Amino acid sequence: MSAILEALQAHADEFVAMRRDIHRHPELGFEEFRTSDLVAERLARWGYAVERGLGGTGVVGQLRRGTGGKRLGLRADMDALPIVETTGLAHASTRHGVMHACGHDGHTAMLLAAAHHLATQGQFDGTLNLIFQPAEEGQGGEGQGGAKRMIEDGLFAKYPCDAVFAMHNMPGHPQGKLLLREGAAMASSDHVTITLEGTGGHGAMPHRAADPVVAGSAIVMGLQSIVARNIDPLHMAVITVGAFNAGMANNVIPQSATLELSVRSLDRGVRDTLERRITELAQGQAQSFGVTARVDYRRSYPVLVNTSAETEFARKVALELVGADRVEPQARPLTGSEDFAFMLEQVPGSYVLIGNGDGTADGINDGHGACMVHNPGYDFNDRNLPIGAAYWALLAQRFLV
Structure with missing residues (x-):
């Protein structure tokens, strides 16, 4: 000793x-x-x-x-x-x-x-x-x-x-x-809020609404393609959707939905790519479903x-x-x-x-x-x-x- x-x-x-x-x-x-x-x-x-x-x-x-x-x-x-x-x-x-x-x-x-x-x-x-x-x-x-x-x-x-x-x-x-x-x-740690705004309506008449839940679901799945297809396989990246909040009743299409994300990486360049692609993907997917997406990307720890x-x-x-x-x-x-x-x-x-x-x-x-x-x-x-x-x-x- x-x-x-x-x-x-x-x-x-x-x-x-x-x-x-x-x-x-x-x-x-x-x-x-x-x-x-x-x-x-x-x-x-x-x-x-x-x-x-x-x-x-x-x-x-x-x-x-x-x-x-x-x-x-x-x-x-x-x-x-x-x-x-x-x-x-x-x-x-x-x-x-x-x-x-x-x-x-x-x-x-x-x-x-x-x-x-x-x-x-x-x-x-x-x-x-x-x-x-x-x-x-x-x-x-x-x-x-x-x-x-x-x-x-x-x-x-x-x-x-x-x-x-x-x-x-x-x-x-x-x-x-x-x-x-x-x-x-x-890793770095970033907090992202994606707010989707659509048109609410009756669950029995979805064709008259613009459903933010469907758009949000597509965004959740699409986000994982960023890690799989936009990030070098030898680099680390994590996109976790920890919260998906929308609606109050089973027969009502809500007006809005909110996703809360945790985003992490071990490379400053990868961090920049994640911010850019998350914003692009969320807004593009939302538009394809006839809703809008507002992305609040907050960088936390580097x-x-x-x-x-x-x-x-x-x-x-x-x-x-x-x-x-x-x-x-x-x-x-x-x-x-x-x-x-x-x-x-x-x-x-x-x-x-x-x-x-x-x-x-x-x-x-x-x-x-x-x-x-x-x-x-x-x-x-x-x-x-x-x-x-x-x-x-x-x-x-x-x-x-």
């Missing part, structure tokens, strides 16, 4: 307790008031210069050592989700209908544990910026996650970084395994792209900490989305995953390791706290030299 991991293991119980306290007091995006209070108080206690309010409830802690000019950013997210918890970990103080179903409580606790170690034992030369971000889950509206709002509030103008890094726990992988990927690592040099650096830190058998150097990309992508559009960096378990973990996480995130039975694996914290501490010391 490396010396830095051994040092973090010695304080693990304190930060496990902190993580569970955060878990018992979940807060939705831009409402992380108690969590922000906890983060700001601890950082100030350990000697960090603290600023609050970036992005609403965001917190930045800065620690300078020596005369080095390098500047590093490490980011953790703090928000929970609107989900009713079923883990058995819910407490009387837990807010009903809100839970940490994605492990952000663990992300916050890992970075706080690293913050404590770096303040008390860390050896580095330069500027360390710890970014505790609200609303990664985007409760503030499409495209308005906490990362974007912190940037708009001057995050990198006030706290310039030469590189920025973040970490997320990932179920289905062995607990504590570190997964890295150079290049596109997570493709998350890990830069080459920073990913290689992060990979070396992972290998040094846990060894080659606990590192996946070029993991597969994910079709989920992450608003850390906004930060990577501003500053080079890399996003690393830490395995949360494959369902065989013991102790309090037994049975939860293989759950999917955003699941009412999901829980962060506490055995990852010292590993994740040690990774952050080692990365900071290797970067700030």
Whole structure:
């Protein structure tokens, strides 16, 4: 065991307790008031210069050592989700209908544990910026996650970084395994609303109406041809129609219908193609059925792209900490989305995953390791706290030299 991991293991119980306290007091995006209070108080206690309010409830802690000019950013997210918890970990103080179903409580606790170690034992030369971000889950509206709002509030103008890094726990992988990927690592996420306007009428006399339901049904099927025929087969694209709303009665042809789409890709050019073809297809299909289509295409999170040099650096830190058998150097990309992508559009960096378990973990996480995130039975694996914290501490010391 490396010396830095051994040092973090010695304080693990304190930060496990902190993580569970955060878990018992979940807060939705831009409402992380108690969590922000906890983060700001601890950082100030350990000697960090603290600023609050970036992005609403965001917190930045800065620690300078020596005369080095390098500047590093490490980011953790703090928000929970609107989900009713079923883990058995819910407490009387837990807010009903809100839970940490994605492990952000663990992300916050890992970075706080690293913050404590770096303040008390860390050896580095330069500027360390710890970014505790609200609303990664985007409760503030499409495209308005906490990362974007912190940037708009001057995050990198006030706290310039030469590189920025973040970490997320990932179920289905062995607990504590570190997964890295150079290049596109997570998909863009766009929200599309297609509103069809036709002519309503009696269900017994469809020839006198212009049926938006028939047009919408054709559009649903036609949309899949975009992925099959307009996108390079070697590229990823997803078009999901998650909602189709129309009508109130079986014998009435409605005046209008609405489709709600989730659109994802791993390539910026593919993203542009999807927007163009979805708009063209929806309007063309609608016209062929004698109705009109209004397409509201809202771009949300961009493709998350890990830069080459920073990913290689992060990979070396992972290998040094846990060894080659606990590192996946070029993991597969994910079709989920992450608003850390906004930060990577501003500053080079890399996003690393830490395995949360494959369902065989013991102790309090037994049975939860293989759950999917955003699941009412999901829980962060506490055995990852010292590993994740040690990774952050080692990365900071290797970067700030």
